[in-house]
Amino acid sequence: MGKVKRKEEILTTACHLFSQKGYHGTTMRDISEACGILAGSLYTHIRSKEDLLYEITDRGAQSFLQSLQQVVNSEKSAAEKLRLALRAHIQVVAENIEAATVFFHEWKALTGERRKQIQKKRDQYELMWKQILLEGIQSGELHDLDGKFARLLLLSVGNWLYQWYKPDGKLSVDEIVDRFMTILLYGFLGQKEGIHFESGRNVYETDQTG
């Protein structure tokens, strides 16, 4: 097995096991067995168990930050920016479902400086959402909106996704985003005027949950 490859294999394997059994519920022997080597051999490639967790969560944080940065920099209407932001978020989760699970579920198992760094990136991310919403409110496009709770709503939806999303589900990321955004923009009671989806029928069951 090549040099860099084994390191990545260990990370992927750890990510898989952490997402399934949790960080503290996964042992180095679990990881080594899944990789087909002995536990001690892992330490040729990594320095510690916590290093694995940090690498996984930090990569996750970077993915979220980078994808949202593009949205913030874009020049679109507030509503469109919100859609793009939610789309970016959901895409990161959907395309890295195991890493996202570890990111959301296990990052607090980090200790000391490492944890602070991840916390910092989470704060940065939240700040970017704040910015998008604040712009929309100040420009009047999102009149009368409680920015704080709008943000909590959006992040709740995006962050909870890892709990139910299954990669082999019937709906694409775009279809999921469309359904959420329709409700978020116009509400349970509002009309969906001016919005059209290629698959916009109202079907109660479109099962994607596990």
Added chain:
Amino acid sequence: MGKVKRKEEILTTACHLFSQKGYHGTTMRDISEACGILAGSLYTHIRSKEDLLYEITDRGAQSFLQSLQQVVNSEKSAAEKLRLALRAHIQVVAENIEAATVFFHEWKALTGERRKQIQKKRDQYELMWKQILLEGIQSGELHDLDGKFARLLLLSVGNWLYQWYKPDGKLSVDEIVDRFMTILLYGFLGQKEGIHFESGRNVYETDQTG
């Protein structure tokens, strides 16, 4: 220390530590030290560590089920039922924030039959939400609504609450529910006609998160 009291103290302490450090990250010695007794003495009151986790999560599940059952049985409009359901959910989380944290974050650490039982109650709970939304859609009150995603939205908001809610926050449960429901019923773009709150001003910062 009395008979039943010590058992409850152990449960409360375990709940606190599980919510902070996770189930696998908490040791029996952690719990015993916080209770001021030796680790072995715990076993006068409990049978195993997993028993503690099961008791906590099962009580949580019962709280959610009971509070929502009352809403399902009530005779209200669909929109009002949704509000009451979200209120019930948020109230359970807010009034038992540590237990809720363990319930949402650690229930998968249960094994075998115990885990299946909690899963079953979670399914029951979701079914009750489905029922409320289905009634509202079939009666026409929630016209054109994608019930599946409306439910995901509501449960995302309710389930993510444990991640940011602080008991010493400035807003009451009712105020939180009002803010979420306003957005959920009328959307980011819609008018909030016919709705009035005693504290309905639009302030961007109403900090409640940690």
Added chain:
DNA sequence: ATAGAAAACAAGCGCCCGTTTGTTTTTATA
């Protein structure tokens, strides 16, 4: 083909885990 580097092995370190056992102390009841 062979020297040097990288990777994996084999063994085990010290420590902590959940739990058990046998004894002592505390509590409740008569």
Added chain:
DNA sequence: TATAAAAACAAACGGGCGCTTGTTTTCTAT
């Protein structure tokens, strides 16, 4: 106040934990 039950202690069990060390095997580049 005597007595039995309940609770807590003291000590340790078997085992698994993250990780290290010293050696052997495998790969890579000349």
